[in-house]
Amino acid sequence: MKGLVLIKQVPNTDSPFRINSAGTWVDESNLTYVLNDYDRYALEALLRLKDAGAMTEVVALTAGPERASQALRTCLATGADRAIHIKDDALTAAAPLVVARAICAAIKGEAFDLIACGLQADDDNHMQIGGAVARLLDRPCASAAMSLELRDGGTARVERELENNRLQVVDLKLPAVITVQTGINEPRYASLKGIMAAKKKEIRTVTLADLGMGADAIGADGYRTVRLTPPPKGKGAEMLQGPADQVARELLKRIREKTGVI
Amino acid sequence: MGKGGKDGDRVPAKSFMKALFAGHLESSMVFPYPRQSDEARDTLRLVLESFRDWAKEHLDGAAIDHAATFPVQVVKDLKDLGMLGLTVPEEYGGAGLPLTSYCRVMEEVCRYCASTCTIVGAHLGIGSKGILLYGSDDQKKRFLPLVAKGELLAAYALTEPTSGSDAASLKTRAVWDPAKDVWVLNGTKRYITNGGHAGLYTVFARTEIGGKDTISAFIVTRDLPGVSTGKEEEKLGLKGSSTTDLYLANVPVPKGNLLGEPGRGFKYAMEILNDGRVSLAAGAVGGAKEMIDRAVEFARQRRQFDRPIAEFEMIRAKIAEMVTGTYAAESMVYLTTGLAERGGIDYSIESALSKIFSSENAWRVVNHAVQIAGGNGFIREYPYERYLRDCRINMIFEGTNEILRVFVALAGVQNLGEELKKVGQALKDPISQIGVLSEFAVKKIRQAITDEQFPDIRPPLQKTAARAAHYAEALSVTAEKALRQHGKGIIEREYVQERLSEAAGDLYALIACLSRANTRIAQAGEASARRDILMTRTFGNAAWRRIRRLLYQVENNQDANVTRVSDLTCEMGGYGEDLIG
Ligand SMILES: Cc1cc2nc3c(=O)[nH]c(=O)nc-3n(C[C@H](O)[C@H](O)[C@H](O)COP(=O)(O)OP(=O)(O)OC[C@H]3O[C@@H](n4cnc5c(N)ncnc54)[C@H](O)[C@@H]3O)c2cc1C
Numbered sequence: 039m040k041g042l043v044l045i046k047q048v049p050n051t052d053s054p055f056r057i058n059s060a061g062t063w064v065d066e067s068n069l070t071y072v073l074n075d076y077d078r079y080a081l082e083a084l085l086r087l088k089d090a091g092a093m094t095e096v097v098a099l100t101a102g103p104e105r106a107s108q109a110l111r112t113c114l115a116t117g118a119d120r121a122i123h124i125k126d127d128a129l130t131a132a133a134p135l136v137v138a139r140a141i142c143a144a145i146k147g148e149a150f151d152l153i154a155c156g157l158q159a160d161d162d163n164h165m166q167i168g169g170a171v172a173r174l175l176d177r178p179c180a181s182a183a184m185s186l187e188l189r190d191g192g193t194a195r196v197e198r199e200l201e202n203n204r205l206q207v208v209d210l211k212l213p214a215v216i217t218v219q220t221g222i223n224e225p226r227y228a229s230l231k232g233i234m235a236a237k238k239k240e241i242r243t244v245t246l247a248d249l250g251m252g253a254d255a256i257g258a259d260g261y262r263t264v265r266l267t268p269p270p271k272g273k274g275a276e277m278l279q280g281p282a283d284q285v286a287r288e289l290l291k292r293i294r295e296k297t298g299v300i
Numbered sequence: 301m302g303k304g305g306k307d308g309d310r311v312p313a314k315s316f317m318k319a320l321f322a323g324h325l326e327s328s329m330v331f332p333y334p335r336q337s338d339e340a341r342d343t344l345r346l347v348l349e350s351f352r353d354w355a356k357e358h359l360d361g362a363a364i365d366h367a368a369t370f371p372v373q374v375v376k377d378l379k380d381l382g383m384l385g386l387t388v389p390e391e392y393g394g395a396g397l398p399l400t401s402y403c404r405v406m407e408e409v410c411r412y413c414a415s416t417c418t419i420v421g422a423h424l425g426i427g428s429k430g431i432l433l434y435g436s437d438d439q440k441k442r443f444l445p446l447v448a449k450g451e452l453l454a455a456y457a458l459t460e461p462t463s464g465s466d467a468a469s470l471k472t473r474a475v476w477d478p479a480k481d482v483w484v485l486n487g488t489k490r491y492i493t494n495g496g497h498a499g500l501y502t503v504f505a506r507t508e509i510g511g512k513d514t515i516s517a518f519i520v521t522r523d524l525p526g527v528s529t530g531k532e533e534e535k536l537g538l539k540g541s542s543t544t545d546l547y548l549a550n551v552p553v554p555k556g557n558l559l560g561e562p563g564r565g566f567k568y569a570m571e572i573l574n575d576g577r578v579s580l581a582a583g584a585v586g587g588a589k590e591m592i593d594r595a596v597e598f599a600r601q602r603r604q605f606d607r608p609i610a611e612f613e614m615i616r617a618k619i620a621e622m623v624t625g626t627y628a629a630e631s632m633v634y635l636t637t638g639l640a641e642r643g644g645i646d647y648s649i650e651s652a653l654s655k656i657f658s659s660e661n662a663w664r665v666v667n668h669a670v671q672i673a674g675g676n677g678f679i680r681e682y683p684y685e686r687y688l689r690d691c692r693i694n695m696i697f698e699g700t701n702e703i704l705r706v707f708v709a710l711a712g713v714q715n716l717g718e719e720l721k722k723v724g725q726a727l728k729d730p731i732s733q734i735g736v737l738s739e740f741a742v743k744k745i746r747q748a749i750t751d752e753q754f755p756d757i758r759p760p761l762q763k764t765a766a767r768a769a770h771y772a773e774a775l776s777v778t779a780e781k782a783l784r785q786h787g788k789g790i791i792e793r794e795y796v797q798e799r800l801s802e803a804a805g806d807l808y809a810l811i812a813c814l815s816r817a818n819t820r821i822a823q824a825g826e827a828s829a830r831r832d833i834l835m836t837r838t839f840g841n842a843a844w845r846r847i848r849r850l851l852y853q854v855e856n857n858q859d860a861n862v863t864r865v866s867d868l869t870c871e872m873g874g875y876g877e878d879l880i881g
Binding site (some may be wrong): 072088108111112116129228229230231234236237279280281283284 | 383
């Protein structure tokens with residue numbers, strides 16, 4: 039049984055975010071990047087299946103510019119066996135459906151029994167890749183997985199997180215796709231041993247052109263970013279100033295005074 | 301001495317600062333600024349990323365400080381992550397990280413928790429370093445895999461109750477027992493980091509080798525009979541680290557545990573600290589960066605008189621001093637690790653200067669951060685006071701800053717003496733006979749150094765570089781004068797030593813900044829080096845003025861008064877007269 043985890047490299051949320059001069063995306067010059075947090079949980083979910091002997095190989099895939107290979111290295115250091123990098127600068131601004139098409143093209147000929155990705159990417163919050171890939175491959179998909187268990191007869195049982203503290207239990211017939219919620223597990227940290235071992239692991243690189251997708255593929259699906267703006271300033275909000283712990287104390291005090299809840 | 305200097309390699313390794321004291325600007329040793337290979341950088345990035353991910357959740361420096369006990373779970377986690385084998389070669393089960401990467405990791409550890417940084421530093425930086433540098437294949441095979449896994453936590457045991465700065469006066473003794481084929485060790489070691497939790501101690505002891513009283517180094521494991529440790533010391537800071545006495549009572553140390561060659565122990569003890577000091581400096585840089593981040597966050601948010609306090613000039617001055625000093629310290633540290641990694645280079649002065657500069661910078665930075673934070677700075681709930689307490693020790697251990705200043709100045713002028721010797725007649729005792737050197741010889745040296753400049757300096761840095769070159773010469777000329785004036789007596793002239801080593805430190809810092817900024821311009825263009833240029837110029841302007849003052853004061857001072865005041869006070873047994881009561 040083979041697993042594929044779809045990952046994305048996203049700006050570190052501690053980075054200084056400024057909108058670029060075109061007003062379409064953030065200015066990338068001062069950003070540092072990390073593996074999307076949700077994806078760490080997706081990777082961990084597959085690695086646990088491998089640890090348990092249920093899976094023979096875990097592959098990590100990303101679609102993104104050159105720098106995104108760093109996030110793949112992180113996955114390899116954490117335990118993924120090999121990686122695939124669909125490398126193209128245009129992918130940064132590409133619509134989810136285009137990315138999903140590229141992913142499906144890149145894994146053609148490989149049989150993955152379970153494809154996992156994070157519930158969403160911390161930067162663009164689309165929440166579409168998992169669903170789109172499942173649709174293009176014609177596979178069942180469960181989003182917001184809070185647990186994952188392989189069962190006899192080629193199915194996976196998944197608990198999905200719903201609003202209001204409810205869980206929905208579903209069975210997916212494999213091969214299938216899941217998008218993973220952060221509470222599903224506690225991701226491991228890459229060990230020094232893993233980091234050293236990762237140096238010998240393969241990252242296969244393909245370009246959009248290799249996949250038969252020309253430059254016109256980007257934006258050819260009726261989706262275009264018009265503008266990126268900060269939200270309008272709200273009225274009547276009071277900003278509490280100071281270090282976090284001081285703010286927290288002040289906040290607690292006000293909640294007490296105003297609501298009497300605590 | 302470079303790494304792995306075996307007995308017999310008598311060719312002195314090149315040293316940038318020693319050459320500088322002797323009037324030679326060996327620019328090619330420090331330009332361009334060292335850069336790690338892409339592979340090393342990639343590995344380092346992964347290590348830092350993994351460490352941060354873990355540390356954010358599991359390394360709570362404040363909690364460790366409050367608990368004031370050895371953080372057993374943290375050390376276990378570090379073990380699982382492989383962090384306790386960071387620098388142990390891969391063939392022995394470690395990650396084999398080079399010194400630069402190790403220092404960068406230590407910086408990060410210290411941002412979170414200085415106690416943890418000290419635990420790791422004592423384990424890898426000094427506790428097991430001797431085995432790495434001087435151990436036999438057999439010793440490496442026996443101990444390093446256990447060290448790398450963290451199954452044996454290591455410690456470095458040099459200091460004793462009556463032997464601190466004067467380490468060579470240590471009293472612990474190892475006597476060879478031919479009947480049992482063991483060295484029998486007796487003695488007490490004091491203030492040993494990791495003491496209470498270590499399984500392996502690198503112990504320095506007196507030995508009689510060929511009728512001569514010498515010092516040798518031994519690997520002492522905790523399981524040997526007669527090994528015990530004292531109570532945990534209660535400390536000002538680093539409260540999570542273990543500091544204890546180590547007692548050795550008739551400990552039979554197998555002959556296979558003698559480290560390197562007998563009689564070379566003191567040299568080993570000093571060389572191990574070369575790397576230890578630069579990683580200690582890196583930790584201090586990390587602590588300083590953390591305090592800068594916290595102080596800046598606070599200064600931007602805290603409003604008084606209807607403005608963020610960051611806008612007041614007295615706060616600005618502090619922030620600027622914190623950042624330029626830390627920029628300089630960081631530049632020195634990684635210039636030094638770059639030198640170390642090139643091999644065949646003596647970086648002992650550079651690492652001592654990095655330690656002095658970074659530890660004092662960190663103290664200044666944290667002190668400013670406490671001040672910027674106002675009342676919060678004094679309150680335990682906030683991080684400032686902890687960093688203040690934790691960073692104080694950096695000026696004391698691994699060689700007090702006083703002792704290191706003595707070392708820098710004397711190693712510098714000693715080399716100058718040798719240089720003078722080369723030019724003049726073959727003198728037997730350079731220091732005592734320098735007075736007889738012909739004026740001609742001295743002039744020749746001076747000629748050799750005048751007008752030596754840094755090559756290929758980019759326009760925005762040219763003025764600063766010219767200052768640096770000028771004061772490099774001035775340092776050498778002043779040192780030479782002092783040496784001729786005092787001869788051998790320079791050993792007793794600590795007022796002079798302090799000024800020379802202070803000037804040398806500022807100079808090395810400035811050269812490190814210049815190299816870093818200039819290399820940045822060359823590689824990435826002036827626009828991306830804007831910050832580097834600003835830092836280098838700002839630091840440089842302050843540094844050359846300090847250097848000028850220090851060198852001037854070598855001959856123009858009130859040292860005599862200072863001596864009198866100090867002597868008088870000691871005579872009186874303290875402050876003395878009570879003005880009012
Ligand atoms: C928390 C902690 C951890 C430590 N960890 C270790 C460890 O792991 N291993 C180890 O071996 N040691 C360790 N030490 C010991 C430490 O290295 C020594 O305390 C230090 O070297 C100073 O020695 P001392 O305390 O005997 O002071 P002293 O040498 O007595 O010095 C007292 C003062 O006199 C000054 N002084 C001494 N000689 C001169 C001189 N010639 N010129 C000018 N000033 C001078 C010193 O600078 C200092 O200010 C540790 C100490 C502490 C507090």
